[in-house]
Amino acid sequence: MASTWKFNVVFALFGCMIAFFSSLLQNSIWTSIMRAFLTFAIFFIFAFVIRWMVAFIQKDESTPDVSRTERNDEHVEQMIEGLSEEEQQKVAQYIRQLLSHEEK
Numbered sequence: 001m002a003s004t005w006k007f008n009v010v011f012a013l014f015g016c017m018i019a020f021f022s023s024l025l026q027n028s029i030w031t032s033i034m035r036a037f038l039t040f041a042i043f044f045i046f047a048f049v050i051r052w053m054v055a056f057i058q059k060d061e062s063t064p065d066v067s068r069t070e071r072n073d074e075h076v077e078q079m080i081e082g083l084s085e086e087e088q089q090k091v092a093q094y095i096r097q098l099l100s101h102e103e104k
Contacts, residue, residue, distance in 0.1 A: 011043055012047060015043035019039035020035070023036070
């Protein structure tokens with residue numbers, strides 16, 4: 001559940017309830033509601049940051065980053081050696097499409 005927006009909502013509702021009931025003892029109901037809504041927004045954003053940090057920490061380091069790998073032209077030539085000219089053109093077109101989608 002920690003990887004969904006539902007975690008944000010549950011965490012924010014928890015903070016909202018704490019803020020509402022602790023504020024209700026000393027303030028009017030409208031002031032308490034406003035403080036609870038503000039606390040909900042702050043806790044929602046805080047939960048998003050926590051989720052992002054956890055995902056960043058748990059990022060799988062075993063998969064190599066394509067931008068960090070060195071070009072190996074010989075390896076590429078060996079891979080396309082068995083392909084016909086038409087298949088090579090299709091592969092090249094597909095790679096161009098992928099690169100254009102990444103740039104957007």
